């Protein structure tokens with residue numbers, strides 16, 4: 001059997017590190033050419049080098065998703081290098097933990113500019129190419145869009161906004177053959193973002209006891225579902241947000 005994404009081009013924002021990096025690796029391992037759009041020059045270039053040495057072609061473009069001109073430049077480099085775009089993964093994001101009374105307007109604006117406006121700029125830059133390829137968009141949201149978090153409202157507000165955007169795009173571009181869906185992960189152990197919410201071992205143990213599958217999620221869990229949703233074999237799934245939480249929410 002051939003590799004699932006042979007000859008496809010996947011653009012992944014936030015792929016220098018964490019979940020996005022794993023998604024980029026899995027697309028490459030299944031035959032896709034990958035573009036990493038991330039504002040972390042050092043880690044982005046290192047991830048691209050790793051992918052090139054293990055798999056096929058990979059391009060790193062230093063990009064701040066909150067800047068439309070950066071996204072336009074990333075799109076231009078992608079087309080120069082690969083000639084098309086089949087898959088767009090919206091992974092880049094930041095999280096702050098401040099409670100409402102402590103959130104400054106600067107923090108609010110920064111979260112929204114990366115996590116929400118960053119989706120708008122990215123889709124705006126690539127949507128015409130995705131219409132041509134009849135491609136797929138997968139947005140990495142968060143379970144907190146529906147549940148809120150123990151601390152911090154700017155992050156869940158940005159993710160809930162992103163899910164609204166995704167549903168609108170699914171309606172508008174579905175008739176043109178573009179699939180648009182979201183994943184809402186909870187408690188994925190990237191060693192970074194989760195510790196914003198659970199800073200001590202005690203706090204981590206307490207939450208683990210509430211997850212029915214008795215483990216934290218992995219970056220592979222998110223990447224597996226991302227590839228599933230990007231795969232046109234599953235194109236009857238449209239405009240959905242799929243909760244990926246080991247059963248935490250039903251528990």
Ligand SMILES: NC(=O)c1ccc[n+]([C@@H]2O[C@H](COP(=O)([O-])OP(=O)(O)OC[C@H]3O[C@@H](n4cnc5c(N)ncnc54)[C@H](O)[C@@H]3O)[C@@H](O)[C@H]2O)c1
Pocket residue numbers: 013014015016017018019020037038039040063064065066090091092093094095114118140141142143184185186187188189190192193194
């Ligand atoms: N880790 C979790 O438990 C979890 C849970 C739910 C949702 N998520 C979501 O998954 C996504 C990835 O999270 P992660 O845990 O891998 O975090 P991470 O911090 O490891 O990775 C985020 C990546 O996004 C990049 N990035 C941040 N701001 C950017 C910007 N303005 N422009 C371009 N790139 C930017 C970073 O450089 C980094 O490579 C995020 O959208 C996050 O909200 C994570």
